[in-house]
Each structure stands twice: as structure tokens, then as C-alpha cells.
Amino acid sequence: MCRSCGCGKRARTKNSGDGHSHRNGEHSHHFRREIVEIRSSALADNDKRAAQNRRWLEARKIVALNFISSPGAGKTTLLESTLDRLRGRIRCAVIAGDVQTDRDARRLSGRGAPVRQIETLGACHLDAERVGQILPAVAKKGVRLLFIENVGNLVCPVAYDLGEDMKIAILSVVEGEDKPLKYPALFSAASVAVITKIDLIHAAGWNRTQCLKNIRKVQPRMRIFEVSARTGQGMDEWIRFLAELAGQASATT
Template sequence: MCVTCGCSDDAESKVTNLATGEVNHHHHHHHDDGTHTHTLLDGTVITHSHSHNDHQEASQIHAKMHGTTISLEQDILAKNNLLAAQNRGWFKGRNILALNLMSSPGAGKTTLLTRTIKDLTSKLTISVIEGDQETTNDAKKIQETGCKVVQINTGTGCHLDASMIERGLQQLNPPLNSVVMIENVGNLVCPALFDLGEQAKVVILSVTEGEDKPIKYPHMFRASEVMILTKIDLLPYVQFDVQKCLEYARQVNPEIQIFQVSSTTGAGLETWYDWLSKKVSLPVMG
């Protein structure tokens, strides 16, 4: 089990290059050292090894777990963070802007992404790493725009991680001075925890969801530099308080930039495109 979110570490992920049909399989095997994890009521995860030298050590660990002060014995994301730093250096060396797009399932990430690629085709070179548990459906939609895309299927995994991105980049081989859009698995929890080596996280929220999403899933919105509110063309037909949503988002993250758009009508997309163009014009690592 993934000690962070509970998804299986023994599952197989695969990277599919839609252009060549090449499929790269990868098996995740962890915790051969007898690692044991506990999740507390507040969501804190404690992980430790069963290879204790004596009963006293075990007692000390469990005392830490159930005390008012929780001491984590190790950084469970250390390996991922190391690979993410390597990915970040890879992007920097090639002057590639990498963005991590995250949302709930059905929020409109793929629709926004395909519209963005089509509208900016003469201005930006965009490649895509598409993440889903199964199928290549979204990657095929993106491929129809003419841009380079690879599909990463996570199996039972609920998020992309830095290792998957590293393997995806080997297949994708994006050109220098370009943009890589990483469309993460639909999930408002775990993707926020995993650094992929991106320059910025972008959270996408649709008006068909609750306006309280930012305060229900605060870490996602706190970690994101941008929030894109999509499907605003549906506002006359849904019960969604835009002002409350914006207030909640800024309550969680006062610095977050918010764009209200419709990928169907094109409303508001220029604000998103302007931000993206300015981001590309800056050095990738700032």
C-alpha cells in the first residue's frame, strides 16, 4: 500500500506512446523491509519498520503515534521528491515549462487542454503526458489536435508520481523551448501531495461541482498557483455560487490566480492564455 494515500504500490503502471504504439510496463514493489503503516484519525500517516531491535523501541514508536505530538520517522515522499528534483532539472536544461493539471473526474481538464492546444498552436509547442487509471481515450482526443502525447495508466494508483513522469518523458521526448502539460488522474487529494518536477500546479474546478470544494480539499487549492473555473456557460442551469467559490479559494490561498472560462464558448480563455504566454516567456525556473 502507498503509505500516503492507500493506493497499491504493487500495481503495474504503463506508459503508451500513441504515435509508435510502444508500451512500457513498470511494476511497483515496496516495503520489502517489513514497513508497517498506521493512519490516525486526523489523517496523519505513520510508517515504521517491523525490524525493531527490541520491544522498548516499538513501544516508543507507538507512544509517538498516539500522543498529542506526532513525530514522523521518515519522509515518505523522499524518493519521489528526489526524482521530482531530477525532472525539474531536466525541464530547466531544455527550457521547458511543465504544468501539473489537476481536478476531480469530469471537471473538464481534457476539453480545456484540447481547446488550449488548438487555439495556441501557432504560438506555443505543447506536448502532453496524460494520466488515467485505465484507457487511452483522453490521450486519443489530445492526439487528434496534432500534438505529441503519451498515456500513463496507473492501474489501481490514484495519482501520477515523479517516477512515472520520468519514464513518460523518455517516450514523449518533448522539444526544447516548449510546454509540457501533465494531465493528472482525476482526484482532488493525492495529486496535490506528489511533486512531479513541474513549475506550477493548476487546479481545475467546474461549476457542476460544489462551490465549497476549495475548503473541502484545501491542500489541493493551497498547493496550486492557478485555479481555473470551467463550464461557466452552464451557470444559468446549475446551482453554483461563484462569489462564494472565489472567496473560499482565496481563504485557503490568498495568492491563487483565478480564471473563469468556458471551453465550449471560449469565454474567458484569453486570460488563461495570457497567463500561460507570460509564464513561457519567463525563465522556466524563474
């Protein structure tokens, strides 16, 4: 549940936490408008801060990727394997977002890249301000790729631009091939989808054709990778893509 994006506590507090009964239509209409205004202004502030982050990253030729998925889709595992493979080749940095604990940051540490955790303490998404505050500490000189692992949530993180170059939608084969249709906001905002845990295809009864079709229905230009961080299948192609991204960024003047 989120305290600030309007999907949780804050919206409810504004709407009904003041002891009023909302019998009268005009009254509830007033509250609804207030909620919408709070949300719009929070998002507008976030967009401004995200634009600052984007300029900061661009000036340093750092490509930032915002990883978004449901909880447990395999973001951290994919990043562990990615960092191990890029170590010594491309300088990377990581911001790991979690509602609570620094477990992901600890898993990602010691792999050759600076890592910082943002513990959102209830909020179900990262926001541009928190990310901007720790950018200088994590995206140090020479860093080419910044991986941002968002809080596990298929809805709210999509609304909060962090200043990234692209959103990466992560979907594991055990979640079902219908998810792109059920969560179109993420799949239309992302330019890359990584399908994870492909070692579990048979156990999950995953329908590959249907899943790819559903992704393309929402985002026809989606670049799709199919990987298993567990077995290493598909990882070479993913790593080649990241190396190209880093190369393109440093080649631009």
C-alpha cells in the same frame, strides 16, 4: 483507491492483512508507525526524483503545469481547446494520467503536440518516477509548455511533486463553491485555479462570489481564470497567460 500513496490497499495490507488481531495497543501502534515510515520514505524518494525532473525541464526551458482536479472537472476538454488554440504558436507536449484506458491521450492526440499516456493501473496519482521515465519521449526539442493531466482526484496527487513549475487546480462550477475549503491542500499548493464549465453557471446555481472568496481564503495570491471550453468564454485570457509563461521561460538565460 491507491496502491502506493497510503490512502488505499497498501496501507490496509500492512495494517491488517497478516492475520493478526490488533487487540493490543502497542501492537497497533507499531503498525501505525510502520505505515507512516513507508509513506514518508515513498514521498522522500518521490521528492528526489521530482527534483531531477525539475532540473531536466529547467535545462530545456520547458514550463511544466500539473493539472489536478476531481474526476470529470474538465481537464481534458480544457486541454483539447488549449492545444487547438496554441497550435502553430507555441510548441506543447502532454502527459495524460489515468487509472485505466488511454481515452484522454487519444482525445488529445492530433492537435499538434506529442502526447503520452501513463496508465497508473490502480494508483490514484501520477508519481515523479513514471513521469521522469517518459519525459524524453514527450518533451522533445523546442517544446515550451508541458501539460500534465493528473489522475482525477482532489487529494492524493497533491502530495506527489512531479517536478512541475506549478500546480493548476481545476474546479468546475457544478462541483460546488465549498470545494476549496474542503480540499485546502490542493488549493493552497496551487498558484493558479481554473474554474471550468462556466456555461453551466445558471443550471448549477453556482455562487461566484462565495467560490472566489473560498479560494482566496485558502490561497490569497491565487490567480483565477474562469472559462468554458465549450463556448470559448474566458479562453483568450487563459491562453494569454500560457503564452506569457512560455515567453518568460524562453527569455531567461
